[in-house]
Amino acid sequence: MDKEDLALPKATVGKLIKEVLPADIKCAPEARDLIADCCLEFVQLLSSESNDICSKEGKKLISPEHIVKALEVLGFVDFLDDIKDVHVTFKKDMEARPKMTNRLENSGKTPEQLMKEQQELFAKARQALSASGGIPPAAGAPPKAAAKKGPSDEDLFRQQQELFAQARARSAGAPAGAAVSPLVQVGAPQPQPAQPQPQPPQ
Numbered sequence: 001m002d003k004e005d006l007a008l009p010k011a012t013v014g015k016l017i018k019e020v021l022p023a024d025i026k027c028a029p030e031a032r033d034l035i036a037d038c039c040l041e042f043v044q045l046l047s048s049e050s051n052d053i054c055s056k057e058g059k060k061l062i063s064p065e066h067i068v069k070a071l072e073v074l075g076f077v078d079f080l081d082d083i084k085d086v087h088v089t090f091k092k093d094m095e096a097r098p099k100m101t102n103r104l105e106n107s108g109k110t111p112e113q114l115m116k117e118q119q120e121l122f123a124k125a126r127q128a129l130s131a132s133g134g135i136p137p138a139a140g141a142p143p144k145a146a147a148k149k150g151p152s153d154e155d156l157f158r159q160q161q162e163l164f165a166q167a168r169a170r171s172a173g174a175p176a177g178a179a180v181s182p183l184v185q186v187g188a189p190q191p192q193p194a195q196p197q198p199q200p201p202q
Contacts, residue, residue, distance in 0.1 A: 008036045046070055 013036045017027045027035075047062075049070035054062045064087050071080060109117075 006040060008039055010036060013039065045074065049073055 010032065014027070014032050017032060017035060021027060046067065050062050050066045053066045053069050053073070054060075057066075068080060068083060068087075071077070071083060
């Protein structure tokens with residue numbers, strides 16, 4: 001990992017240094033960087049020792065108690081009282097902080113109502129994304145109307161046959177508007193009109 005990725009924020013370190021120095025004393029940038037490197041080394045050393053203590057206890061999570069024991073092992077006994085006070089203050093702040101579960105429980109709504117509101121929010125978000133082309137609609141949602149297509153080849157052929165049939169009917173003398181079968185095929189023999197029979201002489 002790059003050294004820059006492990007460096008502490010210089011602005012934060014500079015602010016901490018400024019808070020403890022008198023107003024007429026300034027800290028050179030080189031001194032600030034050296035203090036930042038020392039802080040980084042201390043964090044790595046304390047984390048490594050805390051990890052060793054946690055592993056010896058067969059645990060997978062480093063707790064504040066492991067940090068305190070690591071300080072004792074590393075010889076920072078003078079800092080233990082301050083560390084313990086900070087730990088107690090931190091625990092009180094965490095207990096006083098409102099939890100998400102408490103806000104839900106104090107909402108006055110049943111779990112079914114909360115679940116319904118959640119599903120409605122999910123549905124609105126999905127519709128908004130679907131409208132913008134972000135994600136496909138949810139499973140079970142009605143599909144969008146398919147784009148209208150032009151007439152198929154069969155429809156065009158049928159229309160052509162109807163036009164041919166109407167043209168033949170008009171040429172045969174059929175009255176306008178008469179019903180004509182659309183199934184007349186091109187080249188098929190057409191029935192001829194009946195010829196008048198000669199009348200016998202009187």
